[in-house]
Amino acid sequence: MQKSNLAVTAAITGLMALGASALTATPAAAAETEMEKCYGVVKAGQNDCATKANSCAGTVKEDAKKDAFIVVPKGLCDRLAGGSKTSS
Structure with a gap:
């Protein structure tokens, strides 16, 4: 049970990091807002x-x-x- 919780937590953390890097990777798009x-x-x-x-x-x-x-x-x-x- 703990291994599955760890896997889910790691997956969510990875997705959050990916989303954050996508937002910061496009400063031109951020500047347009x-x-x-x-x-x-x-x-x-x-x-x-x-x-x-x-x-x-x-x-x-x-x-x-x-x-x-x-x-x-x-x-x-x-x-x-x-x-x-x-x-x-």
Whole structure:
């Protein structure tokens, strides 16, 4: 039973590594993806940068803080509940 769990874990790890290398192997494709700041949807401790009340990334203590943002692919913020392209 343990050998099969090890095999499954190794297979999943290999697939994850393959996927990660595929993403990093095409910097041109990554550069083509436009990104934008999305305010008001951040979970506590997951903000991308400083806010008016916090000095660095990952320091917001509340969910959905209006001045905290994460960087998302362009167009996604409009589809997120509570998402805004401007800080309030």
